[in-house]
Amino acid sequence: MEFKKGKLPPDFLKELLNLLPPLKKEIKIGPKIGGDSAIIEFKDLYLIVSQDPITFTEKEIGYYGVIVNANDVAVMGAKPLYFLFTLLLPEGFYKENIKRIFKEVKGVCKKLGIQVIGGHTEITPGLKKIILSGTMIGIRKKEKGLFPKKVNAGDFLFCIKEVPIEGISIIAKEKKEIVKDIIGEKKLNKFLKYNIKPGISIVKEAILISGFRGTLAMHDPTEGGIINGIWELCEFLNKGIIVYGDKIPVVKGFEKVFEYFNMDPLKTISSGSLLVAIKKGYEKNFELFCKKKRIGSTLIGIFKNLNEGRYILKKDRKVEILPCQDDISKIF
Template sequence: MLPTGKVPPEKLREIVFKHLGVQGERVLIKSGVGVDAAAVEFGDKVLVASTDPITGAEKNIGFYAVNVNANDVATFGAKPKWFLVSVLLPENADEALLKEIMTDIDKSAKELGIAIIGGHTEVTPGLKKPIVVGTMLGEVKKEKLVYAGNAKPGDVIILTKGAGIEGTAIIASEREEELVKVFGKEFVERAKAFLRKISVVKEALIANEIGVNAMHDPTEGGIANGLHEMADASGLGFKVYYEKIPIAEETKKICGYFNLDPLALISSGALLISTSRENAEKILAALEKEGIVASIIGEFLGDKEKRVIVKEDKEEELKQPLSDELWKVV
């Protein structure tokens, strides 16, 4: 039986990636483990396309759909421009739910300068809650195209913002009443406000302009899974330092209360950047100028079998999560 959440990498290789139709003309980058978008050549520009469903949240689902898909496109160095969306509603849904979702999608798209160009809307038998599936399209000059599978041995790993951003916002919203009793209203409102940190479009485009080898936004499975996905895509290992990974106080307390690992909690809003040591300081300075917190958390290694985290000067294996911690509480 498959676990809840993303299908494990070995099953993707065994089942999914063996059934992808023809090779495709002008395809520069296609599906792979840790590769969240595809890239198709159009002259001196490249079309970048990504698709993702929102299944772990009900509140703000339209916001998540736009931003999560925009993030995937931006990690290829592309500016998100066009969005297609399928809205699947549960049986007995009313017009108010559809209006709420579409208003959310519209507002989020306008904030990022994105046009909604198509999609599908239906009431779906068997659904218990709405699901929104988005496909984002963007473009980038061919020479500025990057992707998660191009990290190099010796590259430093930069992480923006911190671990568990999206998970913190979702849990605070979905379990609000319970958490208010434990931590108070002000704390929960701060945690819910993590929603506004979810876009990585700005930092991705800034970093790419300076020069990166690879970027990836860690979604399901959090920072731990994101590191493994980049390492898988690039054929590398990594070494990171726990104390250098920013974890907000709200995330720590919510994870402590529900006994969750913050490094395996869905982390849209964070961006993993693989770059040369020469460019790392330039990127950190540029992000700081824009008010974006970022830290060097480790480096990629040539030995693809070595994937470790250092805690209190002790090196241990950083295992790839089988499932996101979010599914334990929502």
């Protein structure tokens, strides 16, 4: 069987996970579809560990590598503290370019208070492009309790910030001239910096939101966009959902570019946004909390029992939410 680009099909991934050895009792969350990080219990704390590669883009790969992994730790209610990364480089790669990647890693780690504690770098024969794979470690004090918590039917789903911030940034950088022709130089310059402002990091937002009393779970949608992210979160929580498609906050001003590449913004890589499950009865207070903290939030759905399915309402249609490939591959 030949697989498409991107994540493996969930059914096959489940087969692979079943091949792994059983977990010991200190592993509170292990490998699971839709999970962002592992959680390991110690006497006074939980150790949160995530791993993610950067494969879609080479531009600012050091920056992306740190942020994407930091996001995965933060959505578990922990501050990212320690980073390791493996850097695989194609033959003929210049010394100055390697230094540039390390400087990118240094810059974002310094900004977020993260220490680089190890890794591996090599020139890999047969490799066509750079691959950076990172591991982030964070700590959550035990007194704060285990996170995520149980989500029930009737609880609400919020989207933090807009989508797809990361996808727009990648398209603007990789297809600069085409984007310029479609939307003009002024808008292009704005979107070229989209990975910085509004930014693909949700570390600050996730840590703040994890302290809100009604927060039950969080997930950062990445590959496959917000649609895949919603499916992953529901799979992780073993829940169904109804999503109001017209409520999803999509970045304005990039519509014609998506049309040109025949891309769905809801299925385009979406680091920079955050999915949050909020307990029923706390939704109004959560909106006020976000407003006070200057965090953009939008109620986009309501959780259902698993047997009620997972659907997105699009105008007069109800469409099943299924795992999907990322539309970002259409530009390469």
